[in-house]
Amino acid sequence: MRQGTSFRLMASDAARQAKEATDQAEALRLLQMAHYWISAADNEDWLNANSIHHAVRSSLDTTEN
Numbered sequence: 001m002r003q004g005t006s007f008r009l010m011a012s013d014a015a016r017q018a019k020e021a022t023d024q025a026e027a028l029r030l031l032q033m034a035h036y037w038i039s040a041a042d043n044e045d046w047l048n049a050n051s052i053h054h055a056v057r058s059s060l061d062t063t064e065n
Helices: 003-020 024-064
Strands: none
16 A cells, blocks of 8 residues: 555544544644644655656656667
8 A cells, every 4th residue: 555545544544533532622633633644645645756757757868868
């Protein structure tokens, strides 16, 4: 499983726990954790897409020479 997918699963779990929390401070803490994991997943996806883009560019550059 990709790391971004794992991060989204952790975010989903934190959001689910926040929904079930009876204490507002705990719910807010869990939602902040969910936000963190979503951001981490987005960053991971961007890094993967960017590295694939550079790998393709590099292979095209070497075939042109």
